[in-house]
Amino acid sequence: MIGAFEVLIGFVIMLGMMAAGIHVAVAIFSVAALGTLMYLGTPLLYSFGDTLWGTLNDFILTAIPLFILLGELLLRSGITERMYSALSVWLNRMPGGLLHTNIGASSVFAAMSGSSVATAATIGTVALPAFAERGYSERLALGTLAAGATLGILIPPSINMIIYGAITNTSIGKLFIAGILPGLALAGAFMLAIIAFSLLRPEVAGEREPRVPLRARLASLVDLLPPAFVFAIVIGSIYSGWATPTEAAALGVVAALLLAAINRKLTLTMLHECFLSMARTTAMIMLIIVAAFFLNYIVGILGIPHTLTQWVADLGLSPLGLILALVIFYLVLGCFLETLSMMIATVPIVVPMVVQFGFDPVWFGIFLVIMMEISLITPPIGMNLYVVQGVRGRGSISDVMIGSLPFLAIMLAFVALIIIWPGLVLWLPEAMG
Amino acid sequence: MLPRNPYWLARSLAHGAAVAAGYAALGLSLLITFEVIARKLFNFSLQGVDEIGGYVLAIGVSFSFAYALLHRAHTRVDVLMARLPAVLQAPLNAAAMLMLAAFSLFMLWRAIETLHETLEFGSLASTPLQTPLWIPQSLWVIGLGVFALLTSLLALHALAQLVTGRVRALNRDYGPRSAQDELDEAQQDYGDSVSTTATPATQGDAT
Numbered sequence: 198m199i200g201a202f203e204v205l206i207g208f209v210i211m212l213g214m215m216a217a218g219i220h221v222a223v224a225i226f227s228v229a230a231l232g233t234l235m236y237l238g239t240p241l242l243y244s245f246g247d248t249l250w251g252t253l254n255d256f257i258l259t260a261i262p263l264f265i266l267l268g269e270l271l272l273r274s275g276i277t278e279r280m281y282s283a284l285s286v287w288l289n290r291m292p293g294g295l296l297h298t299n300i301g302a303s304s305v306f307a308a309m310s311g312s313s314v315a316t317a318a319t320i321g322t323v324a325l326p327a328f329a330e331r332g333y334s335e336r337l338a339l340g341t342l343a344a345g346a347t348l349g350i351l352i353p354p355s356i357n358m359i360i361y362g363a364i365t366n367t368s369i370g371k372l373f374i375a376g377i378l379p380g381l382a383l384a385g386a387f388m389l390a391i392i393a394f395s396l397l398r399p400e401v402a403g404e405r406e407p408r409v410p411l412r413a414r415l416a417s418l419v420d421l422l423p424p425a426f427v428f429a430i431v432i433g434s435i436y437s438g439w440a441t442p443t444e445a446a447a448l449g450v451v452a453a454l455l456l457a458a459i460n461r462k463l464t465l466t467m468l469h470e471c472f473l474s475m476a477r478t479t480a481m482i483m484l485i486i487v488a489a490f491f492l493n494y495i496v497g498i499l500g501i502p503h504t505l506t507q508w509v510a511d512l513g514l515s516p517l518g519l520i521l522a523l524v525i526f527y528l529v530l531g532c533f534l535e536t537l538s539m540m541i542a543t544v545p546i547v548v549p550m551v552v553q554f555g556f557d558p559v560w561f562g563i564f565l566v567i568m569m570e571i572s573l574i575t576p577p578i579g580m581n582l583y584v585v586q587g588v589r590g591r592g593s594i595s596d597v598m599i600g601s602l603p604f605l606a607i608m609l610a611f612v613a614l615i616i617i618w619p620g621l622v623l624w625l626p627e628a629m630g
Numbered sequence: 631m632l633p634r635n636p637y638w639l640a641r642s643l644a645h646g647a648a649v650a651a652g653y654a655a656l657g658l659s660l661l662i663t664f665e666v667i668a669r670k671l672f673n674f675s676l677q678g679v680d681e682i683g684g685y686v687l688a689i690g691v692s693f694s695f696a697y698a699l700l701h702r703a704h705t706r707v708d709v710l711m712a713r714l715p716a717v718l719q720a721p722l723n724a725a726a727m728l729m730l731a732a733f734s735l736f737m738l739w740r741a742i743e744t745l746h747e748t749l750e751f752g753s754l755a756s757t758p759l760q761t762p763l764w765i766p767q768s769l770w771v772i773g774l775g776v777f778a779l780l781t782s783l784l785a786l787h788a789l790a791q792l793v794t795g796r797v798r799a800l801n802r803d804y805g806p807r808s809a810q811d812e813l814d815e816a817q818q819d820y821g822d823s824v825s826t827t828a829t830p831a832t833q834g835d836a837t
Contacts, residue, residue: 218707223726446659473648476647476697478703481705483695
């Protein structure tokens with residue numbers, strides 16, 4: 198019904214509109230509308246009202262504002278600094294010292310808040326002054342901040358996975374669980390790289406940190422309890438099957454509310470600030486999602502996944518060749534699209550095709566999230582690079598880019614690893630049953 | 631982003647609606663928490679919490695669209711635009727606003743049609759609560775109406791600026807947000823909860 202060439206033209210029009218600064222949601226909707234008018238006629242276009250209601254009135258997507266609210270409450274409950282200190286006394290003694298704390302704190306914090314901007318802003322503000330004082334390689338310190346903050350979308354809860362799951366009809370609970378091992382493995386690989394660097398070139402790692410007595414270290418664990426508590430409630434309730442992801446988000450909100458109250462940070466002003474942030478971010482995401490759901494619907498009716506699958510098969514690509522092509526596709530796309538838009542705009546077209554080639558949708562979701570993380574620190578436009586540079590407030594952005602390169606390389610190697618060994622992703626969710 | 635006076639009403643309305651959406655989300659969280667605990671421990675279910683959750687999302691989001699718009703939060707790609715001269719940015723910014731207005735009006739139009747059909751058939755939700763769907767859908771349509779009204783006003787404002795050649799004002803009011811803008815906002819938002827007590831440096835010295 199529709200050829201691969203027409204699909205390509207549609208995709209290019211969409212990208213062109215985005216590049217011209219048209220709102221991403223409008224660009225996505227416009228190509229969907231264009232395709233509808235050209236091939237299907239106005240009645241289907243008019244059915245948009247029902248798509249709109251069906252998408253917005255969806256309990257699964259209700260998880261999005263709730264997880265955002267959870268993150269906002271935690272961000273404003275004053276646990277960041279103490280968490281950073283607590284992590285630092287535990288991780289300091291490894292070669293590379295405070296650099297490990299950056300990775301650890303950024304990934305925990307990004308996982309909780311779901312926002313790499315908020316993570317880089319808060320952790321960066323706490324961490325950067327200390328690095329200058331102690332003679333660390335500034336580039337590497339900046340790189341750990343930029344890279345650490347990307348891990349948040351892989352470690353659950355992750356808004357990106359909710360969106361992926363909702364568009365592709367994949368179990369969000371399984372996606373969450375599947376993200377845990379790769380998230381930990383990546384954080385571990387970052388830390389190993391820091392150790393290796395510090396051993397090979399001791400000058401990057403600054404002064405050795407003083408040893409902290411065991412008692413003080415144990416006492417500092419108290420400050421790690423709040424994030425651990427919320428994480429355990431959210432992930433535990435999903436893993437055990439007690440709650441759906443949306444319900445788990447609600448449990449997390451109530452837990453975060455309690456924590457804020459215990460820390461005496463819970464005021465009406467604070468609560469309203471959380472609400473406003475939640476409303477803003479949710480509306481921003483949902484406007485793109487309603488457009489993407491319509492595109493998804495139209496793409497399905499037009500049989501585009503089938504067309505593309507046929508086309509790829511005719512090219513003689515093997516499944517492996519397809520995935521490698523997609524790695525390049527997302528690397529290039531990530532150079533000029535904002536990551537969330539990149540995912541939402543491509544998932545309706547790419548995922549059905551990939552699934553027909555025999556890939557597991559949960560595995561592909563994790564693959565995609567890692568590709569998004571990579572694009573967050575890929576020059577020239579990786580968002581995290583600019584945010585970290587903004588926190589630093591002086592010097593050149595190229596320091597941040599150079600400092601992030603080793604982590605970029607590790608992430609690419611990790612993508613190769615999960616392609617070779619999908620079990621790393623799929624073992625936990627399959628054990629969940 | 632805007633001259634205060636003509637829009638203060640819109641701003642405060644959108645602000646109020648966003649706070650209300652927050653309270654709805656909070657209330658929903660408490661309700662769900664109660665439901666999960668009751669279901670697990672006492673084998674008792676409230677019924678229909680998920681349905682209410684859907685309505686909270688639909689209505690809350692439709693009212694929040696306008697608030698996000700006032701904060702320029704709706705995503706745009708600024709990679710290419712940021713490299714263009716201001717004279718070229720201006721028409722693109724105006725075009726973006728006009729297209730957003732067209733989209734929001736189309737959403738409103740189709741949403742009204744959906745509500746119209748609901749009223750015609752007296753549709754009930756196919757759930758235990760059997761909510762008459764016109765109730766949540768009316769609120770949803772009103773929210774989308776506010777969004778459409780606001781985008782239209784802003785689009786006209788942008789167009790007026792373009793026609794009268796106020797390029798710089800247009801780019802300031804309707805340009806895409808850069809990473810730096812995002813960061814400034816995040817630092818402003820979360821700055822209070824950072825800053826004060828222990829930096830790692832003082833922690834190390836103390837022990």
